[in-house]
Amino acid sequence: MAAAVGRVLRLGGRWSTAAGGPGAQTLRLIYTTTAVQRKNVGASGPEKYTEAFIKKQIEEFNLGKRHLANMMGEDPETFTQEDIDRAIAYLFPSGLFDKQARPMMKHPSEIFPEQTKIQWGEDGRPFHFLFYTGKQSYYSLMHETYEKLLSVQKYQDQMTAQDLPPQKEKRNLAGSRWLTKIELEEMLLEKLSDNDYLRFIQLLQKLMTLPCGDMEEKYIQKFTKEVPAQLQKVVIEPLKYDERGVAFSTGEGIRKTAKATATVYDNGTGKITVNGIDILHYFPVLQDREQLLFPFQFLDRVGKHDMICTVSGGGRSAQAGAIRLASAKALRSFVTEKEVEFMRQAGLLTTDPRVKERKKPGQEGARRKFTWKKR
Amino acid sequence: DDKLLSEPLSHPDFFNVKELFSLKDLFDARVHLGHKKGCRHRFMEPYIFGCRLDQDIIDLDQTMQHLQLALNFTAHIAYRKGIILFISRRRQFCHLVESTARECGEYAHTRYWQGGLLTNAHIQFGSGVRLPDLIIFLSSLNNVFEPHVAIRDAAKMNIPTVGVVDTNCNPCLITYPVPGNDDSPTAMELYCKLFRMAIIRAKDKRRQSEVFDELR
Numbered sequence: 001m002a003a004a005v006g007r008v009l010r011l012g013g014r015w016s017t018a019a020g021g022p023g024a025q026t027l028r029l030i031y032t033t034t035a036v037q038r039k040n041v042g043a044s045g046p047e048k049y050t051e052a053f054i055k056k057q058i059e060e061f062n063l064g065k066r067h068l069a070n071m072m073g074e075d076p077e078t079f080t081q082e083d084i085d086r087a088i089a090y091l092f093p094s095g096l097f098d099k100q101a102r103p104m105m106k107h108p109s110e111i112f113p114e115q116t117k118i119q120w121g122e123d124g125r126p127f128h129f130l131f132y133t134g135k136q137s138y139y140s141l142m143h144e145t146y147e148k149l150l151s152v153q154k155y156q157d158q159m160t161a162q163d164l165p166p167q168k169e170k171r172n173l174a175g176s177r178w179l180t181k182i183e184l185e186e187m188l189l190e191k192l193s194d195n196d197y198l199r200f201i202q203l204l205q206k207l208m209t210l211p212c213g214d215m216e217e218k219y220i221q222k223f224t225k226e227v228p229a230q231l232q233k234v235v236i237e238p239l240k241y242d243e244r245g246v247a248f249s250t251g252e253g254i255r256k257t258a259k260a261t262a263t264v265y266d267n268g269t270g271k272i273t274v275n276g277i278d279i280l281h282y283f284p285v286l287q288d289r290e291q292l293l294f295p296f297q298f299l300d301r302v303g304k305h306d307m308i309c310t311v312s313g314g315g316r317s318a319q320a321g322a323i324r325l326a327s328a329k330a331l332r333s334f335v336t337e338k339e340v341e342f343m344r345q346a347g348l349l350t351t352d353p354r355v356k357e358r359k360k361p362g363q364e365g366a367r368r369k370f371t372w373k374k375r
Numbered sequence: 376d377d378k379l380l381s382e383p384l385s386h387p388d389f390f391n392v393k394e395l396f397s398l399k400d401l402f403d404a405r406v407h408l409g410h411k412k413g414c415r416h417r418f419m420e421p422y423i424f425g426c427r428l429d430q431d432i433i434d435l436d437q438t439m440q441h442l443q444l445a446l447n448f449t450a451h452i453a454y455r456k457g458i459i460l461f462i463s464r465r466r467q468f469c470h471l472v473e474s475t476a477r478e479c480g481e482y483a484h485t486r487y488w489q490g491g492l493l494t495n496a497h498i499q500f501g502s503g504v505r506l507p508d509l510i511i512f513l514s515s516l517n518n519v520f521e522p523h524v525a526i527r528d529a530a531k532m533n534i535p536t537v538g539v540v541d542t543n544c545n546p547c548l549i550t551y552p553v554p555g556n557d558d559s560p561t562a563m564e565l566y567c568k569l570f571r572m573a574i575i576r577a578k579d580k581r582r583q584s585e586v587f588d589e590l591r
Contacts, residue, residue, distance in 0.1 A: 124505030125458060129477045132460055132507065133484050134492060134499065143473050150470070 050118050057108040064105065081106070137188040138196060145203050148219055152210050176224040178204065184223075236332045236340065239266075249333040253325030255352055258314025260322035264330040268306030270296075274323065275310055288320035295328040295348055299335060325351060379584050383454055390454075390576055392446040395569055398435055401442075404565040406555040407433045409542030419542050422554035431542045433554050445537045445551040446573045449509065452535075453481075453577035457508030460484060461570075462525055464517040468563045472513055475567040479574045482507065484525075488517070493528040512538035513566055514557040515549065522548075539566060 065084060069076040072087050084105055094102040119136075120126040130136045130143070159165075179187070181197040204223060207216060239247040247266040252259070272292060274282045283289050296302045307327060311319045328348040332340050343349055357366035364370055383389040401407065409415075409423065409431035424434035452459060459481040463472045469485040476483030484492075489499070496504050510529050515538045517523050522545050529536050530548045538549040539557050546552035556562040 118501065118503075120505065123456070124503075125456075126482065126505075129480075129482050130473070130484070131500075132482050132492065133486050134489050135486075139486055143470065146470050147474075 049112055054108055054112060057112070061105070061108055068105070135190055135192075135196070137190050138192060138200075141188065142200060142203065145200070145207065145219075148216055149203070149207050149210070152207065152216060156210065175227055177227050179223050179225060183225075239333050247334070249330045251326040251329030251331075253322040253327075253329065253351070255321035255325065256314050256318035256355055258311060258318040258322040260309055260311040260319065260326045262307055262309040262323055262326035262330050264327060264334070265306040265308075266304070266334065268304060270303040270305065272307045273309070274319075283316070283320060285316065288316060291317075291320040291324050292327070294324060295331055295343070298343065298346060298348065299331060299339060301331075301334075305331075305334075321352060324348070376588075379588060380455060382584075383451060388443070388447060390447065390450040390573065390580065392450060392573055392576075393443055395446065395572055396439075396442065396565075398439060400565065401435050401438060401555075404561040405559045406438060406562045406565065407435050408556045408559065409433050410558075414543040416543055416545055418546055419540065419544065419554065422540075422546075423542060433542065433556070438554050441551065441553045442555075442569070445553050446569060448535070448551055449511065449537060449570060450573045450577035452509045453479075453574040454581045456581070458482060458505060459509045459511060459574065460507035461511050461513060462488075462523065463513040463563075464488075464523060465514045465557070465563075466518075467560070468513065471563060471567055475571050479571050480578070481574060488524050490524070493525065493532050493534070506532060507534060510534055510536045511570060512536060512549065513563060515540055515544045516557075 065079055066076040068084060068087050069079040071091075072083075074083065088103055088105050092103040096102050119128065119131055126132070128136045128140065130139045133139050178201055181192060181194065184197060184200070185192050204220060208220060237249060239249055241247055242265075248263055250261060250263050252261050254260075272279045279289055279292060283292070293302065296305060307330075309323050309326060311323055313319075314322065325348070328343060332343070332349070335343075340349075359366055362370075407424070409419075412426055412429045412431060415423070415431055422434055422437055424432045426432065449459065459476075459479070461472050461476045461481065461483040463469065463485050465485075472485050473483045491499055493506060496506055510525060512523065512526065515523055515526060520543070526536060526538070526548045535550045536548070537551040538544075538546070538553065539555050540546040540549065540552045541555070541557045544557075546554070555566075
């Protein structure tokens with residue numbers, strides 16, 4: 001193992017210009033071995049592009065777009081990206097399956113990812129003053145936020161010095177949440193650790209708890225997101241009146257594969273018709289008829305309503321369950337909110353989520369396994 | 376071009392950094408206060424004036440000389456357009472140091488030091504990165520009261536260092552140590568002000584000389 005210890009490097013290898021300007025090239029003694037000098041192509045990460053390179057690519061793209069428009073016989077000024085895609089698909093037909101593998105002509109900002117831009121100028125000086133920390137955007141964000149904190153504290157001190165009361169503004173805390181770690185990473189284009197994220201959120205919370213004015217709200221809003229109200233208030237439809245002046249309302253219900261729609265009329269005698277047939281004939285089994293009557297029995301309105309329903313799909317029991325749900329939903333309009341709540345707690349208004357479980361391969365049924373034979 | 380670079384080297388104090396500070400300024404900023412006798416580092420004994428009620432007092436005459444050398448060196452580096460990196464791991468002064476660096480147009484690192492920043496730079500940043508030409512330590516210890524890793528790394532990468540060393544620090548690997556207090560806010564503000572003024576002065580002088588050259 002020939003280790004070239006103390007090799008003085010001039011050309012190639014790793015050496016950096018001292019502060020001698022463009023002319024003077026001072027030597028730097030760097031201890032390396034021959035193995036290390038071989039360039040490890042993969043380890044340096046994806047290729048980085050300079051700004052000049054990206055600009056040139058954009059110019060070439062625009063020029064190519066105009067050429068393509070001329071070729072296709074269309075107006076270069078109004079040639080959109082969709083037209084480009086169509087033209088390329090026409091001129092270079094490809095039978096490849098993967099859409100990403102087919103020839104494409106897109107704007108360079110879509111092809112070259114944003115983050116792989118070289119962060120220093122021609123003379124080698126980095127652009128950002130926190131470049132040497134490694135996580136420049138995150139630390140510059142922390143720096144900015146801390147500066148805001150200091151300015152707010154100074155403002156507070158001034159107010160107390162002038163004996164003015166601190167501003168107390170009510171901020172809507174319930175409707176917003178902080179950005180998640182992934183969203184923050186996307187914003188900064190840098191990887192963060194959990195600790196870093198926590199620190200940043202703690203700093204923001206500290207800033208928020210101070211009696212700060214409008215100046216900081218805009219800054220904090222950049223890192224908050226609105227939480228949409230997840231409560232879906234179920235709207236109970238009002239009663240409708242038909243030609244005779246009788247109040248009625250409709251409801252829909254599902255159970256297994258059966259679908260049912262029910263129309264419940266007021267001032268009735270308790271007559272129930274299913275698909276044009278009376279329930280005694282349609283549901284010969286007592287259990288099904290009990291299911292249909294349960295909502296009315298629960299609300300003590302057994303003989304007071306008429307019902308006409310249509311049902312399809314499923315079996316005997318499923319159809320009964322579907323009609324029950326449909327009638328319960330229809331009855332909501334006739335009844336007070338408290339009773340609606342009682343119905344909900346009784347389970348009359350919930351769609352039964354149980355459906356037939358699929359059969360799995362290697363088993364005889366959904367759960368039943370094949371007979372186990374010892375030998 | 377050569378004349379531009381060689382002319383400052385002929386004067387002992389080309390940028391006149393002596394006038395930036397005086398002994399009284401250092402005393403008012405409490406630069407002479409060190410730590411207690413028990414915290415004293417063996418290699419700091421030459422720089423200590425004495426010990427009063429168990430607290431070490433740093434010799435300000437020596438500090439003056441060292442500070443003048445350090446500021447002169449910094450100004451020369453800035454004149455030759457070198458990259459200067461400010462390092463301080465004190466949480467109290469992190470914001471101050473970063474703002475100082477930003478105002479000078481130089482760079483700062485007051486956060487957690489990742490292992491290979493200097494020694495593994497070509498892999499961490501990308502090939503063709505330029506390393507700093509001078510590192511200024513405004514506090515040479517890290518949060519666990521051990522010498523900062525960057526001192527050793529800079530020595531490995533042949534990067535000259537300027538550092539404010541307190542009585543509990545090891546001044547060994549630092550090229551231009553400046554014995555002084557690194558705990559008081561006044562002292563830190565004074566150092567930041569001095570370095571900032573030196574760098575800005577050097578950069579202005581460089582711009583002026585370039586303009587004169589172009590006019591000729």
